[in-house]
Amino acid sequence: MSVQFVAATSTSIPVHVVDQNNLDAWISQQTPMTQAWVAANGFNAGLHQALVVPSSDGSPLMALAGYGNSATRKRGRFHLAGAAGKLPAGTYHIASGIADTNLAHEALGWLLQSYRFDRYKSVPAMKAQLVAPEGVDAEEITALAQSEALTRDLINTPASDMGPPQLEQAARTLAQEFGASIDVIVGDDLLTQNLPMIHTVGRAADRAPRLIDMRWGSKGPTLTLV
Structure with missing residues (x-):
């Protein structure tokens, strides 16, 4: 809303x-x-x-x-x-x-x-x-x-409707709205990218784990939000 x-x-x-x-x-x-x-x-x-x-x-x-x-x-x-x-x-x-x-x-x-x-x-x-x-x-x-x-919308949505794919879609929508770049590493690709812990945490689920990397802006100091 x-x-x-x-x-x-x-x-x-x-x-x-x-x-x-x-x-x-x-x-x-x-x-x-x-x-x-x-x-x-x-x-x-x-x-x-x-x-x-x-x-x-x-x-x-x-x-x-x-x-x-x-x-x-x-x-x-x-x-x-x-x-x-x-x-x-x-x-x-x-x-x-x-x-x-x-x-x-x-x-x-x-x-x-x-x-x-x-x-x-x-x-x-x-x-x-x-x-x-x-x-x-x-x-x-x-x-x-x-x-x-x-943020409240994402929190208030139950986990059955807000898993990794839905979080990715929310991030992509946000990136498109504000002109940010976005890269997503999903499932077994996490292993090839040397991200084994993310893969381990989510591999048992029916919705593949993923790393979402969104970048915006080119001016000012680099600020990383996790």
Whole structure:
């Protein structure tokens, strides 16, 4: 599945991320209607809380995302993601409450929250979609999210459907997408290429073992990932 930002629109809903320690100060700056709505819905800016505040005509005026406090945020990462998963359908943009140094991190968390494993059955998509925050490298964040989504897909697929041939196909698809070269040594060819340990580990299986060697890029230092 694809995890990505959506295009900015003039009607995207602003998300105000509220730290519990700043809640009273934030509420004091809002209209009486917003103050009453927040109180009536019991929003206390707890971590992962979400609330949509309506305008006078009933349309969404803003969304609030609870950010907890420094103590609760130590228990995990991607603290905005939990609230994002509770928001109703719509296009959102982060309007306030996240430091510039954390924007990219929280935007990545929002995208990862939208991941769904849908190989075997359809799964409802996450309803709340995010516009890339200003000042972040949207391309890099998208690449990170999509690479993690691919990794999750490979891990979540049972071994009966994800053996050496399927891993090879996944590698070939990736190589083709990004213009990488790929070489695969399969079965007894591992012995002729002096790779006996890989052959030994996989030779008893009905799916031949293999070494997949994918190379990309020609600039910069050589980095080997195993």
